[in-house]
Amino acid sequence: MTCPICGTVAVPGANFCHNCGAALPGAADLPQSERRTVTVLFGDLSDFTSWSEELDPERVGAVTDRVMSALAGAVKTFGGHVDKLTGDGIMAVFGAPVAHEDDVERAVRAALSMQRAVRRVLDDERGGGAPLGLRVGLNTGEVIAGLQAGLEYTVIGDTVNTAARLADAAAIGAVYAGARTASATRHLAGWRELRPLRLKGKRDPVETFELLGLHDAPGTRSGIGDEAPFVGRETEIGRVIGRLAEVIDRAEPRVMVLTAEAGIGKTRFAAEVERFAAGYDIGPGRFPARTGARVLSVHCAAFGERRRLAPLADLVRTAIGLPMEASTAVTRPAVEERLRRLGTRLSARLTPDADGTATVPHIPVEHLLTLLGVPADPASATPAVHTDGMPRFERTGTVGESADGMAEPAATEDRAGVDVAVLAEAVAQLLSALTLESPLVVIVDDLHDATPETVDALGVMLEALQGPVLVLLQGRPELVRTAGLLTRLADAEVQALPPLRGADAARLLSSYLRGGRLPQADEDRLLATAQGNPFYLAELVMLLMERGALTRGPLTRAGAAARPIEGEGGAQWRLTPGSLDTRLLSRDLAAVLAARIDALPPDARSVLRDAAVVGDSTPAGAVEALRERRSGRDGRPAAVVAVELDRALDELLARRMLRRQRGGYAFATPLLREAAYAGISKTDLAERHAFLTQWAAREPASAAPEPWIAPSGRALPPALVGFSDEARDEF
Missing domain, CATH: 3.30.70.1230 (Nucleotide cyclase, GGDEF domain)
Incomplete structure (x- = not known):
């Protein structure tokens, strides 16, 4: 067996990879097919x-x-x-x-x-x-x-x-x-x-x-959601701006944590925060300009050779105006000159003490250069100027570049032997010094992708910050459970970004339809399928348009005459009947949901697929029966299986993948059910469907009272009413 993270061949019987330390999956965790x-x-x-x-x-x-x-x-x-x-x-x-x-x-x-x-x-x-x-x-x-x-x-x-x-x-x-x-x-x-x-x-x-x-400047996948207006989120935006006001008033840093599932719009939310912060009325007197906080925005990479401390290095680059593109060579003298000018500019903002002197802000230049990956080359020593309390510079060089073409920051013990905590504190000193010019809003996106080393370094940086700095950390919900730095920040405010609801979701759909609208029943079904997730909604609309199932046409009222609706503004759209019943996953949406499913613990993932075999709604007895069937195969005690099932269901409910309903559970969205179902092999599907029909035939009537007639002409057992078409067809 090989490590699923790094690919190293595992030592027989080992629980952890000897190369990267990742937990090795047991035979029970890896599917047979x-x-x-x-x-x-x-x-x-x-x-x-x-x-x-x-x-x-x-x-x-x-x-x-x-x-x-x-x-x-x-x-x-x-x-x-x-x-x-x-x-x-x-x-x-x-x-x-x-x-x-x-x-x-x-x-x-x-x-x-x-x-x-x-x-x-x-x-x-x-x-x-x-x-x-x-x-x-x-x-x-x-x-x-x-x-x-x-x-x-x-x-x-x-x-x-x-x-x-x-x-x-x-x-x-x-x-x-x-x-x-x-x-x-x-x-x-x-x-x-x-x-x-x-x-x-x-x-x-x-x-x-x-x-x-x-590409030199990679773009993003194009879609109809790219140009859509920002809708809703007034409460959440207001809370962030309120914290910014407190930060400015108290001249103290504050940390907020924003969590959201993929597609909910946290990156778009951050852009809106940046827009509001840039136009915020600071008031006269304290800063050179009375309008606008300065925003420094970085993100954590999920892969690549520059993940180590990259967000901190990018904060330095953004703060001093260095190009983010690694293809642009930046020499050591150029970096030093920018930092020297910054020190001079900040010194001019200082108010003298009672004795007529002013404390010059300390910016640890050498540590910042180390973080940026600027090599220390003794052969390229050049004279330097000692000005405004800034350290003396002695060497020149070029910012390092990693094999994937991106700037490479320092490792845990950098080339000069400087500890990561020292580098993180150096970033905090730089940011704190910048608050002499204006309040700061620091946004760190995709924190769930950060390496443990990066998370620890960010924790050190946050604890060392001084002055009016609002830090917004953004990531997936698991961030709250796994990010060690949050345990050290007792005053961090955690906020979940909820799905769009009601009128906000309808406004977003209308923007995707270029100001048009659907008949109310179709609109309700489409919005219910997307479950308030802007990305899901955009992908659904694009997929339906590509299939010709969502088209411009006369908007009609139900009835024999199908009369056009008069006086409706915007373009009119119509949805082909039955187009929301199956096969709703676009390529990108399938990838997002597959990743979300794979992030589950093995037992929870297995239970989710059991539920997917049944349908969008699942009687509790059906899931229990499928789990008992599996326990019969591997010989585990029934009591152990019951505990594992309860734990798995709690996990799925906590992650909002399933929700409780009378007599059982329902998928949060049919899209998730389709993604879970797509991962089951045909052989396993046939076995599960056959087992379900046998179980249903033994169960008393517990679902809808009206029988469903299978294609064979046989009446469906009462317990199987409401099951998926696949399960009923198997019967």
Whole structure:
């Protein structure tokens, strides 16, 4: 078995990975078989046999080990799973055993990182019978994932075979990908369409694209929600602005924590906070300008080689006006000059003490330079000016760059041996000094993606802050349970960003429909399906439009005459009957929900899928029966199974994936049920459906009183009324 986080082969019987320390899944945690949408990566060293035949075996082994370590390291960096290593290649999977919202992007970045890493290794290892190079193939699609022969986790399917054939066909040093991979990452990378390739084992030519590289300024996935107005949230915005007023009045820092599920709109909320803060009336006297707090906004990366302390380094960059793009070279003298000017400017803001002197703000420049990754090069020493209390500078250099093309901040023990806590305190001193010019609003987004080291450093920084600074930490709900820094900040105010409701959700839908509206019944159904999540709603509207199920047309009232509604403003839309009944997951929405499901503990994830087999609503007895069936297979005591079921249901209720209803449970949205159902293998589905029908036939009438007639003509058992179409069809 391999570690699901870093791909390292596990020591037999170990509970934790000896490489990264991650908990290893037990056999009970890894499914025997499940359906997943993944991106498969194959990397193959070209002409390896020709290269190695004239070399000493020890050298071949040493070079191969370096190359394989580099390839596996790239997979680990971007959150993929190393499926297998061969003598001259690698197979990696992004999306199994753990899914992320952006697995396709991770795979593309990993492929580029692999090519760079191999080139670096081979530049050091000249010789051999032929030049070496790496061919990479990427393909996105559905696979069956699970334990093969009960021993090794792997994925199988045509998606895997196609990725391997694309790697075989790729030019040396190139990355070839299928159409789905390229389409999902056009906002991120440039692709060149090749002529369709005839690949071994494929009946039809395969659409193929060659990766040209990442865009200098990657965009975001385009969608109808991008230009929609900000609606609702008046209470939440008002609370943040109220805290800003308190911060300014008391000249003391304050920390707020905002949690929200994916798609609820926390990033958009932060942008609105920034807009309000920039126009806030501070009042005369204390600051050079009476209007506007300064906003410094950064985010935590979920993957990549610059995750360590990157948010703190980015705060420094933003604060002193350095470019965030790593492709822009920044020399040490340029950074020093910016900090010197800042010190001079802040000194001018000081009010002399009674003795006529003023305390110059201390900005620990050397520590900030270390955090930014500026190398200390004794050979490039230059004279420096000691001005306004600023430290003396002695060296020049260039800001470091990591292998993925982004600036690389310092490690836990930086190159000069400075502790992380010292670096975090240096950032706090810089931010505190900036409050001489204006109040600050510091926004740290996606804190759930931060490394533990980053979280600890942020905690140190927050405790050391002084002056009027409002800090807004944003992340997913699990942030409250897992972020260690929150336990050290007793006065941190935690606020959940709720789904949009009522008129706010209707206004958002109208904006997606360009000011139009749907008949009330259709609007209610669409909004109920989206459950107040702006991203879900936008994806639903786009999907329905693409299918031709949501179209412009005369808005009519129910009735035989279907008369048009008079006097309604805006464009009129109509929804095809039955279009909200099934298959509502777009590619991006499926990825978001799959990641949310994979974040569940194994038992809760299994219970959620049991409930999905039943339908949007689930009698409590059906879920209990399915769990008892499973316990009968592995021999666990019934009492243990009951406790595990209660714990799993509590978890699903706490995460708002299920809600209680009379006699059982219901999915928060049919979208979540569809995503959970899609992950169950057909074999497992057939077994669960068959078991449910047998259970239902034994149960007394407990659902709707009217029977449902199956396609076979047989009456449905009363307990099965209201079950999913799939369960009823199986009967």
